[in-house]
Amino acid sequence: MAVLSYVIRRLGWAVLTMFAASVIVFAAVKATTDPAASLRGPGIRAEDVQRFRDDLGLDKGNVEQYTTWMGNFLTGDLGESLKTRRPVWPDLRTAIWNTVQLGVVAFAITVVFGVLIGTISAVKQYSWFDNAATGASFIGLSIPTFLFGLLLQIVLVLKFQDWFGGTPFYTSRMNSPGESGFGIDRLRHLVLPALTVAVQGIAVYSRYMRASMLEVLNSDYLRTARAKGVSERRVIVRHAMRNALIPLTTFAAIDVGAILAGLVVTEQVFEWPGMARYFLVALQDGDYVRVLPWLMIVVFAVIIFNLIADLLYGVLDPRIRVG
């Protein structure tokens, strides 16, 4: 019963946060964009501007503008771009899908390497591997993501070409001209940006996993398992890793904001036609019709992942299940 009320309370809190966040986002975008900017210039009459403002309802009260916009957004009507006059949703959907491809691959790389490195570091604490991993993560955290992407381009692609006369990787866009779809060509475009997004995550997750693993390795139940004669491999994988992963799981769910920032920067470096580029272009255009739904979707996603993190924590670790 306590669990159910916790879930309901947490859900209510998330909805409330979403509402507050949507108001803040709406106000912030209204304050920073100029919808009539595209109309500025010679030969534009004041009446035209006024008609434009009336069409968009820009002179109505703030509350009314918000409720109108939110109503349309929730019913799936995102309107059409002020700049390009194209409907917003199809373009935005493509951008989201492209970003999800990159994000999922990057996240998988992050988790696999983070967990692996962290586990080995903990099991072989203070070995050369552990020290190298610690040093590497310290350096990794000191390199801005965008710079890492640029350096990867220089080192892995251009030097590679010099040395071997060819390169398996591409540095920009999702497909070579004439190619499309998710095949070998896409993968060759995907590797470097995914690695770029992943590198800081690997640095952080491996540290996290190491700390969490060390805690578990010193616990009584592990000694019991060993005393029962369970093989060392099984002790590490089944008994230790499973429990050590709990804090990492919740951390990963909270971490979407950081992954998002990594994606924004990386898409710019590798000209990946995803959400970040959509957003940056829309913002440069001052096109609130494109900026607003983008921001709402991102903010809602962050809040939902936070909610998932909290709920997961309770599910995975019965000790935390509090009323």
Add this chain to the structure above:
Amino acid sequence: MADTPAIRAGADGGTFRAVPPDTAVPSELGAPGNQNLAPGPTTVLGSGGPASRKPLSPGRLAWRRFRRHKAAMVSAVVLILLSIFVMFPGLLTDWGPNEGTGVRLEGPSSDHWFGTDTISRDMLSRVLHGGQISLQVGLAVAIVAAVIGTVVGVVAGYYGGVLDNLLMRVTDLFLALPLLIALIIMGRLPQRQAWAETLIGPIGSVRSIVTILSLFFWMGMARIVRGVVLSLKEKEYVEAARALGASDLRIMARHLVPNCAGAIVVTVTLNVAAAIITESTLSFLGFGVQSATTPTWGNMLNGVEGYTRTAPHLVWFPGLAIIITVLCVNFLGDGLRDALDPKQRKEA
């Protein structure tokens, strides 16, 4: 949100993510066996005994611990040298940062050690002048954020109750915002809002970037200071001060904040690194300090994606400047943590 892992100051801004507690360098890399160094108390307490040594001041003890962290010592030297060259670019180059040299996109040569950029400016001069802005922004953001964070943390920790709850919820809210996107949006405020322009300066100015970054860098400090204050406020000496009739303000300013100094200095240092990373990222994306006349390490990299093949020196030099600086500042922070705040290092 109450159960989220501890968010570490310093790294949270620059990497846009929370960092686990032991991301510090292992003692093998930096300070071998610094934990074994017996700190003062026994010596000081035993000063009446027969074999008493002269007690070491806290400052000397801290220096001794810092000196053992080799990476931090080296970093300090590198940073001092770097600051000198950045402050006096004339020591290394005669070119001005915005002066055309007549040769475009030339690789490093004896005339231009770092080569020239797309519109023929000397890269060495720009890296040095850009360093002035990048380092200034890093320091300014860390210091302003430290003031905000310390005030929030000490008030929340000292008064507790509803005020504490309120302040910590606000802190959580700021931590939950996607930092980079919030900064991009906020940075455009002066463009459309006259009040914002008077308050924080025109869009793309150094002042506006420092102000906006500071608004998103204080949360780690607030949490850390609050934590220290919570553990200090029940101590006898605070009790004594109160009994003597000291006001709340005096207790906070004279008794609590000074005792957080170690943690504050460490956090400020790590925040400098994080702020440099964040500024460079923003400027790289074209939303930071505007590049027309004011180079920064970040905006020098704005638009270089297309040149990685033909002119990689455009990436290498500002890039290495960022990496070396951030790495050294982080090592310095790590050494300072050993020296000033040994309790914060978890015994691994």
